[in-house]
Amino acid sequence: MGSVDPVRLTLDQLRELRDDIAPQAVLRSRASVRTRVDRWRSRVFFISQCAIAAGVAWALARYALGHRQPFFAPVAAMVCLGFSFGQRLRRVAEVMVGVAVGVGxxxxxxxxxxxxxxxxxxxIALAMxxxxxxxxxxxxxxxxxxxAAIVTTLLPSPGAGFSRWLDAALGGLVALAAATIAPATAIRRPRQQASGVLNELAEILIETADGLRARDEEAITDALRRARASESQLDDLRSAADEGVAVVRLSPFVRRHRVRVQEVADLVVPLDRAIRNIRVLVRRCAxxxxxxxxxxxxxPMLLERLADGTRLIAExxxxxxxxxxxxxxxGELGRRTAEMPLPTGLSAVVVLGQIRSTVVDLLELTGTSYDEARRLIPLRLDGLDEK
Known part of the structure; x- marks a missing residue:
C-alpha cells in the first residue's frame, strides 16, 4: 500500500497495515527461532562436554582430594575446554602456572x-x-x-590457598581427558569448508565470465567484491584444518582419520595462492x-573451463x-592458453597470465606437485609463463 498519514489512519487502513505486517513478523520470528536452534544444535556437544567435565572435576576435587569448596576445579575445566583443541595443552599449563604464582x-x-x-x-600487582x-x-x-586476590580475600588462612592449585590442576586434567572425546564435526568440517571455498571460487569465475561477456559493470563489480571476501573463508578453513589436525594427533579415538585430515590441511597453501591469483584475475577483468x-x-570460455576444474576439485x-x-x-586449459596468440591490451595480457598461474595452483590441489604442474603447462614462446 502507499504511504499514509499516521494521524488520519482509518480502521480499514489499520486492518490493512496489520494484515501486511503480521505475516512478515511471523516469518522473521520463525527464521530467528530456526537460526537460534541451529546455533544451539551446532554447539550442543561442546555445552554437554563442558557441563559433564565441570561436574566430574568438582566431584573428584570434593571427594578424592577432600576439598570442601572446590569451585575452581569446574571453572578451570570449562576455561580449558573453551579454547580450540590445538591450544588446550598450552592453555592448561598456563592456567595451572598462573594459579600457582597467584596462590604462592x-x-x-x-x-x-x-x-x-x-x-x-x-x-595483585606483584603476582601479575x-x-x-x-x-x-x-x-x-x-x-x-x-x-592472588582470591587467596588474600576468600582464603586468608595460611596454607589454605594451596588447595586451589590442586583444583586447577585437576580441572585442567579433566578438561584434557574430556577433550580426547572429540566431536566428529572436527573431522568433517575442514573438508566441508574446503569444498565451500572451491565452489565459491567457481561461482566467482562464472560470474566474472558472464560479466565479461555482457560487459556488465554491476556483475563484474559484484564478482570482484566476492573475490575479495573469499579471504575470510580461507581463514575459516585454515582454523578448521588446524583444529582437525590437532584433534587427530591428540585424540586416540580418531587417529585413524589422520591421513585424510592432513590431506585437507595440505590444501590450504596452494588454495591460498589460487585465491590470490583469482582475485587479481577478477580485478583485471573488472x-x-x-x-x-x-x-x-x-x-569468458576460458574462465568457465577454469570454473569447471575448480568445481571438480571440490567434488x-x-x-x-x-x-x-x-x-x-x-591440463587441457593450460595447453589452450599456450596456443593462444598474445593479446595486445594490458588487461588481456594480465588475465591470460593469471589464468595460467591459477591452473598451476589448482593442479596442485589435485595432488600434482608444483614442478609437475608447471611441466604440464606448455611454455609460451613469448615468455608469458607462470612462476
Missing part, C-alpha cells in the same frame, strides 16, 4: 602482612608482575592476579569492463575419482 604470592603475603586494601592492591617476568601470556598473567578495454572473445574431496577429471580439464 598471595599465601606468602597473608602469612607476613595479613589482609587489607593495601595488601590486596600490592599482592611475577607472571610477566616468567614470560606469561595474557591468560596466565590474569590467572595469577585473580588467584578494470577492462570499467575502462571499456577490448578483451578476446574466447576469455574430489568427497569423490576421489573427480580429481582425474579435474586434472584433465585443467
Amino acid at each position: 604470592v598471595g599465601d606468602l603475603f597473608v602469612r607476613v602482612f595479613g589482609t587489607g586494601i593495601p595488601q590486596i592492591v600490592f599482592v 608482575s611475577v607472571a610477566v617476568l616468567l614470560g606469561a601470556g595474557t591468560l596466565m598473567t590474569t590467572q595469577a592476579g585473580v588467584q 578494470v577492462s569492463v570499467w575502462r571499456d578495454e577490448a578483451m578476446p572473445a574466447e576469455y 574430489s574431496l568427497f569423490e576421489p575419482a573427480a580429481a582425474v577429471a579435474a586434472h584433465r580439464v585443467l
